[in-house]
Amino acid sequence: xxxxxxxxLIKNAFSGHKGWEVAWxxxxxKKEYDVVIIGGxxxxxxxxxxxxxxHKITNIAVIEKGWIGGGNVGRNTTIIRxxxxxxENGLFYEKGMDLWxxxxxxxxxxxxxxxxxxxNLAHSDAQMNAYARRGNSMRLNGIDAVLxxxxxxxxxxxxxxxxxxVRFPIFGALMQPSAGTARHDAVAWGYARQADSMGVDIIQxxxxxxxDISNGKMKGIKTSRGDxxxxxxxxxxxxxxxxxxxxxxxxxxxETHLLQACVSEPIKPIxxxxxxxxxxxxxxxxxxxxxxxxxxxxxxxxxxxxxxxLPTLQHVLTxxxxxxxxxxxxxxxRTWGGIMDMSMDGSPIxxxxxxxxxxxxxGWCYGGFKATPxxxxxxxxxxxxDRVHELxxxxxxxxxxxxxxxxxxxLGTKTWIS
Amino acid sequence: xxxxxxxxxxxxxxxxxxxxxxxxxxxxxxxxxISDQExxxxxxxxxxxxxxxxxxxxxxxxxxxxIKVLRDTSTHEIFNTYKSEEKVG
Numbered sequence: 001x002x003x004x005x006x007x008x009l010i011k012n013a014f015s016g017h018k019g020w021e022v023a024w025x026x027x028x029x030k031k032e033y034d035v036v037i038i039g040g041x042x043x044x045x046x047x048x049x050x051x052x053x054x055h056k057i058t059n060i061a062v063i064e065k066g067w068i069g070g071g072n073v074g075r076n077t078t079i080i081r082x083x084x085x086x087x088e089n090g091l092f093y094e095k096g097m098d099l100w101x102x103x104x105x106x107x108x109x110x111x112x113x114x115x116x117x118x119x120n121l122a123h124s125d126a127q128m129n130a131y132a133r134r135g136n137s138m139r140l141n142g143i144d145a146v147l148x149x150x151x152x153x154x155x156x157x158x159x160x161x162x163x164x165x166v167r168f169p170i171f172g173a174l175m176q177p178s179a180g181t182a183r184h185d186a187v188a189w190g191y192a193r194q195a196d197s198m199g200v201d202i203i204q205x206x207x208x209x210x211x212d213i214s215n216g217k218m219k220g221i222k223t224s225r226g227d228x229x230x231x232x233x234x235x236x237x238x239x240x241x242x243x244x245x246x247x248x249x250x251x252x253x254x255e256t257h258l259l260q261a262c263v264s265e266p267i268k269p270i271x272x273x274x275x276x277x278x279x280x281x282x283x284x285x286x287x288x289x290x291x292x293x294x295x296x297x298x299x300x301x302x303x304x305x306x307x308x309x310l311p312t313l314q315h316v317l318t319x320x321x322x323x324x325x326x327x328x329x330x331x332x333x334r335t336w337g338g339i340m341d342m343s344m345d346g347s348p349i350x351x352x353x354x355x356x357x358x359x360x361x362x363g364w365c366y367g368g369f370k371a372t373p374x375x376x377x378x379x380x381x382x383x384x385x386d387r388v389h390e391l392x393x394x395x396x397x398x399x400x401x402x403x404x405x406x407x408x409x410x411l412g413t414k415t416w417i418s
Numbered sequence: 419x420x421x422x423x424x425x426x427x428x429x430x431x432x433x434x435x436x437x438x439x440x441x442x443x444x445x446x447x448x449x450x451x452i453s454d455q456e457x458x459x460x461x462x463x464x465x466x467x468x469x470x471x472x473x474x475x476x477x478x479x480x481x482x483x484x485i486k487v488l489r490d491t492s493t494h495e496i497f498n499t500y501k502s503e504e505k506v507g
Contacts, residue, residue: 242466253462255439256491301437304468304492310419311433344462401458413461416437 001197004108023189024068024196029203032229033061035383036221037236038208038244040064042073042184042369043361044236045191046376047383048200054377055384058199061230063223065207065240069188072239075306075338076369077261077283077295079274081118081179082143085134088394088406089347090141095391096374097143097178103373109190111182112288118179118274119148119157121323123168127278131174138176148173159270161325168279168322181274181285187372210247211358218357234359234383239339240304241362248355253344253400254363255415258299260308260316262335264327266290275323282319291333294320298342300416308337340365342415345399347406350379350392359383360397365415420494425501426481438474440464441486441506468492472506 002008002021012019035051037044040062051057080100082093104111122128128147135145149172154162160170196202203225210222211233220229237244245252266289274285282296296316299309313335321328343349343363348371350361361379364371378392388396399405420432446452446460471491476484486500500506 240468242464243468246465246467251459251463251465253464255464255466256468301489302440302466302471302473302491303494305494309432309494311431400462401454414439416439 001193023193024202027201027203029061029063029206029223029225029228030201032220033201034059034230035232035234036060036228036230037062037234038221039071039236039238039240040068040192040202040204041071041236041238042188042191042372043238043364043375043379044234045188045195045202046372047234047236047361047379048195048202048376049191049198050376050380051384052195052198052200055380057384060195060199061201061203061228062195063206063208063221063228064202064204067204068192068202069185072338072340072368073188073372074185075261075336076184077285077293078181078184078287078369079118079179079283079285080113080182080370081176081274082370083118083120083134083138083145083174083176083179084408085137086406086408087141089408090138090143092374092378092391092395093370094141094143095377096371099373099377100182103182103187103190107190107194109186109193111186111190113180113182114288115178115180116273116285117175117177118276119153120174120276121153121160121278122171122173123279124171128172131172135174144176144178146175146177148175156273157271157275159324159326160275161323166322168277173278175273179274184369187369191376208244208247213248213355213358216355218355230357232357232359232383234361234379236361236379238341238362238364238368241341241360243304248358250353252349252362252397254341254349255302256304256339257301257342257416258303258305258308258337258339259295259366260299260313260335260337261293261295262313262317263287263291263293263333264330265333267292267330270326277319277323280319282316282323284320284324292327292330296320298416299337302416304339306337306339308335340368344413344415345405345407346409346411348375348395349397350375350382350395351388351397352382352386353397420496422475422487422496423499424477424480424483425485425499425504426483427477430477430480434477434479436476436478438476438484440466441472441474470497474502
């Protein structure tokens with residue numbers, strides 16, 4: 001594989017940029033693979049990469065219905081954090097933070113990781129107490145957390161509304177300084193390019209239409225480009241998990257919902273951190289191009305449509321304007337939607353299933369992007385070793401029936417209001 | 419914007435409604451021995467189909483009645499609406 005570097009850039013500039021190799025090939029599916037990953041999003045590509053890198057399994061196909069970077073990995077708001085209270089989540093996402101920090105070097109691809117810090121605003125004394133507790137739990141797990149008072153928040157984010165007559169005054173905030181953002185499509189491309197270079201077949205525009213299972217064992221899959229034999233299949237199709245589960249006669253503790261995001265027209269640098277609203281659901285950061293990147297609530301009803309509806313956007317941006325009054329002056333550049341697995345406790349599932357050779361990676365709710373490396377790392381382990389890694393041991397599929405829920409926010413099963 | 423025809427009030431905008439989830443889920447009968455698995459199915463497991471979905475909506479800023487709506491989850495088309503006690507066949 002061609003190494004990307006400053007030197008290679010200069011060399012190719014002098015030869016008219018005609019010497020660049022393709023980043024990944026466009027292979028025809030083989031008849032048989034050791035492992036087939038369904039879903040060529042961030043998680044699927046990361047899984048294939050870590051299977052090849054950590055477990056030396058390279059006879060892998062990644063099957064993608066659309067194209068690389070066209071799903072949720074290219075539709076999120078690029079936030080990376082590990083500010084969780086429960087051990088299962090905190091330790092898992094903190095492993096991810098380690099992988100994020102070295103990812104550009106690891107993948108030889110600039111993912112533009114920007115650890116600019118995330119600030120979760122608090123709007124009452126009770127919320128400050130809750131954040132102090134969460135911050136302490138984080139620090140016990142080795143995650144950086146700082147409790148900010150109102151004046152400290154004012155120094156860091158002066159554009160917030162600190163006036164006296166607001167409905168939700170700012171009391172302070174919980175900050176994770178090491179959190180940040182990364183360029184999401186570079187993550188998909190970086191993983192795809194490295195996986196491809198180690199022998200992984202990335203097969204785009206190939207839809208899975210069925211499974212071949214006999215005696216409770218995975219034998220292969222049926223696709224729009226022919227049947228493929230394999231003993232191990234990993235599902236990484238967040239948003240469409242329930243559709244594939246139906247083909248497998250499985251009913252999962254998941255509903256598919258629609259989440260929107262939007263960006264404003266680009267403006268000069270004004271926001272140095274990722275900031276979230278504490279009295280509702282709104283988050284905001286500024287992209288390198290200067291756009292304000294924003295998101296918030298689900299549209300609120302089961303949906304497989306990758307496009308949103310205006311009432312939700314209006315609601316979300318009303319919260320945004322309550323935080324940042326200047327947002328009301330900006331034009332909106334783009335809005336879009338993606339569909340996601342909303343699990344019944346707000347935490348993901350990475351586990352084996354009752355079918356031998358079928359592995360499940362789903363239920364990422366709002367937060368799949370930041371999990372990309374840790375999810376790929378642990379899912380690769382689960383598939384290669386046929387047992388869960390200690391970091392995903394809590395993300396069991398059967399935790400709902402056994403009562404071992406990871407209810408990070410004490411959410412109920414009404415996933416659309418969570 | 420979705421427009422939902424409340425069987426009691428007529429066509430109204432989605433802003434007046436709150437969503438109530440899958441209407442095909444049945445609570446286990448009272449006064450019956452109920453296994454953990456039955457509870458699991460009732461509380462947590464959902465079909466979440468792509469296509470026709472019968473669901474509950476609450477006309478919370480209107481007549482405050484719960485209604486059932488048959489809606490397509492991929493196109494958002496609403497085929498029909500029903501009173502809560504109506505059988506949907």
